[in-house]
Structures are given as C-alpha cells and as structure tokens.
Amino acid sequence: MGGVLPVRRAVVTGGAGFVGSHLCDRLREEGTEVVCVDNLLTGSTGNLRARDGDPGFTLEVRDVCEPFDVAGPVDLVLHLASPASPHDYARHPLETLRAGAQGTANALDLAHRKGARFLLASTSEVYGDPLVHPQTELYWGNVNPVGPRSQYDEAKRYAEALTTAYRGARGVDTVIVRLFNTYGPRMRPEDGRAVPTFVTQALAGEPLTVAGDGSQTRSLCYVDDTVGGILAAAAATHPGPVNLGNPVELTILDLARRIRELCGSASEIAFVERPVDDPGLRRPDIALARAELGWQPAVDFDKGLAMTIDWFSRLG
Numbered sequence: 488m489g490g491v492l493p494v495r496r497a498v499v500t501g502g503a504g505f506v507g508s509h510l511c512d513r514l515r516e517e518g519t520e521v522v523c524v525d526n527l528l529t530g531s532t533g534n535l536r537a538r539d540g541d542p543g544f545t546l547e548v549r550d551v552c553e554p555f556d557v558a559g560p561v562d563l564v565l566h567l568a569s570p571a572s573p574h575d576y577a578r579h580p581l582e583t584l585r586a587g588a589q590g591t592a593n594a595l596d597l598a599h600r601k602g603a604r605f606l607l608a609s610t611s612e613v614y615g616d617p618l619v620h621p622q623t624e625l626y627w628g629n630v631n632p633v634g635p636r637s638q639y640d641e642a643k644r645y646a647e648a649l650t651t652a653y654r655g656a657r658g659v660d661t662v663i664v665r666l667f668n669t670y671g672p673r674m675r676p677e678d679g680r681a682v683p684t685f686v687t688q689a690l691a692g693e694p695l696t697v698a699g700d701g702s703q704t705r706s707l708c709y710v711d712d713t714v715g716g717i718l719a720a721a722a723a724t725h726p727g728p729v730n731l732g733n734p735v736e737l738t739i740l741d742l743a744r745r746i747r748e749l750c751g752s753a754s755e756i757a758f759v760e761r762p763v764d765d766p767g768l769r770r771p772d773i774a775l776a777r778a779e780l781g782w783q784p785a786v787d788f789d790k791g792l793a794m795t796i797d798w799f800s801r802l803g
C-alpha cells in the first residue's frame with residue numbers, strides 16, 4: 488500500500504495559502520492536474536496568479552468542513568487546509584478546530600471514495616513546548632490542552648489520530664508529515680510570524696519586535712524544500728509520521744539580527760512580551776525523512792532569506 492508516482496490528478500486543500508500555492512505550482516510543473524479546494528480564510532487568489540489561464544488547474548472556493556466531492560478520478564489528496572500562524576489561529580479558534588476535525592474527516596472521506604493516497608500536513612506543534620530536543624517522531628509531545636495554542640496543536644493531534652484510524656479501520660493509504668517552521672515568498676506581511684514580521688519591519692526601518700530575550704530557537708526550512716519533502720512523502724510508501732524541516736537551529740534574536748543585516752537595515756531590536764506557551768526550543772530530527780524518503784533540505788539559509796526579502800521588497 489502507498490506511494491503515487493506519477494500523480495495524474497491531485498486535490499490540494501488549502502492550496503491558496505502560502506505552502507499550498509507553492510505545492511500547486513510544483514505539481515503543475517510536474518504535469519499533475521490539480522484541483523485546489525480553499526475557502527480563502529487565510530489564503531488568497533493572488534497566491535495562485537501563476538495558475539491564471541492554466542487548463543490543468545481548478546480552484547474550488549469552498550469550506551472543507553462541509554462534506555465535498557470532486558468530479559473525476561483523484562490519485563492523491565494533500566490536506567493542508569487550516570489556519571497556521573499563531574495570529575491566525577488565535578483569531579479563528581473554532582475554524583481551526585473544525586478544519587482539523589471535520590475538514591480532515593471530509594478530506595479522508597474523499598480519499599477513501601477515490602481510492603487515493605492521503606497526506607496530512609501536520610506540524611511540529613504536536614510536540615508542544617518540547618522536553619526532548621531535537622524532536623524525533625517517537626516523542627509524544629508536551630502540549631497544554633487548554634492554552635492559547637491548544638486550538639491548533641490539539642486539532643492537529645486529533646487530525647493525526649483520525650488519519651491513523653482511517654488507515655486502520657477503512658484501509659485508506661495515508662501518510663502524516665510534521666512540517667517544521669517554513670518560510671519564503673507569499674507569507675503575508677501581517678501574518679504575525681517571525682520571518683515576515685522581521686522582514687517587513689527591517690525594510691521599513693522600524694524596530695524588530697523580538698519576543699522575550701530572543702533566546703528561544705526555531706529551525707527554518709525554505710518553502711521549496713518543504714514542498715519537495717511533501718511530494719517525496721506522497722511518492723513513498725511510508726505512513727509516517729515523518730518530520731520535514733531544516734535542522735539548522737538558531738535563536739530568534741539571531742534570526743532578527745540576520746534579517747536586519749541582509750536587509751541592510753539600521754532598525755533597532757525592541758524586546759516585547761513573550762507569548763504564553765511559546766515553545767522554547769525546536770529542531771527536527773530528520774533521520775527518518777533521509778532514510779525513508781531520501782529527502783533533506785537543500786536551500787542555504789542566507790540564500791533562502793535573501794529570496795524572501797527580495798519578494799517582500801517588491802510588495803511595495
């Protein structure tokens with residue numbers, strides 16, 4: 488069971504978002520027909536501009552929390568629909584829980600009906616504020632079930648459990664990928680995440696708002712690498728969960744300084760209050776992805792940041 492290559496027709500839920508739109512573009516470059524299902528809650532048609540006039544691409548604007556069908560054959564369902572930035576899921580707590588619960592069930596039902604492989608875009612947030620570092624897939628996590636991040640973390644944990652149950656009880660061919668922090672063009676300047684916020688601030692000459700003392704760490708993966716990992720997981724037979732991320736770890740203060748330098752900015756650093764339950768350390772162990780998918784990130788961090796800064800500077 489498992490592995491779809493070549494993929495003739497794929498459904499991408501959340502395909503108008505940051506990661507999803509790059510995924511749609513890559514699938515089309517590889518000759519796969521794509522049906523994107525997105526309610527545009529946090530995504531936009533602007534992300535899909537490269538698909539204008541593309542006969543192999545269809546956008547269906549609908550909420551995956553309502554049962555949905557897609558006409559014709561489908562080989563692969565890639566389920567990404569969910570608010571993803573802490574700002575977004577704080578603003579949309581119920582939508583986030585529903586996307587993880589009903590949305591995942593509806594996407595799994597579609598894969599079941601079509602006999603398609605199903606990929607769940609889960610997250611490093613299932614590890615919560617981790618007590619094990621770096622995080623391997625064997626770690627069960629440290630999540631506050633009633634904290635300010637719980638709507639997202641628990642929705643994804645439930646989505647993983649649901650995906651596992653559909654695999655066991657209904658025989659759906661599934662794979663769970665746990666994406667770590669991803670950055671690149673098409674992040675929204677106002678989405679509140681560290682990279683777009685610091686880049687926007689540095690380009691405007693405004694202070695860079697570093698939370699706490701900035702000693703918390705993240706490991707940032709360029710979006711092209713993340714998309715490559717997602718497609719490698721779709722094409723393999725492994726059910727996961729499998730971590731997809733870049734193991735190069737840095738503190739948030741170092742990230743702010745690096746972005747400021749690459750922007751040629753004289754912005755100051757402003758230390759602001761640290762959000763509650765903000766994870767202290769995050770770095771993926773990607774041994775499983777290397778062994779089972781033959782995947783590892785390839786884009787150098789400074790190069791990825793430079794491409795991202797260039798994109799933001801063109802937004803005007």
Ligand code: NAD
Pocket residue numbers: 500501502503504505506507524525526527528529530531549550551552566567568569570571572575586590608609610611665666667668669670
């Ligand atoms: P995003 O907000 O840019 O994209 C999410 C997309 O899902 C948007 O286009 C949004 O409109 C759509 N959506 C949300 N709820 C929906 C619903 N009910 N019905 C239909 N569409 C809906 O976020 P992103 O950063 O591109 O993240 C994409 C996926 O990857 C998410 O599932 C997220 O949890 C996961 N992920 C992302 C990261 C990251 O660093 N970007 C890290 C870990 C996991």
Ligand code: UDP
Pocket residue numbers: 572573668679680681682684685696697698699703705739761762765766
């Ligand atoms: N962060 C920050 N300033 C900002 C936005 C984020 O210092 O303006 C910090 C945030 O507190 C966290 C880290 O950067 O420690 C990564 O945050 P992000 O929202 O990008 O991702 P996540 O918390 O989901 O990993």
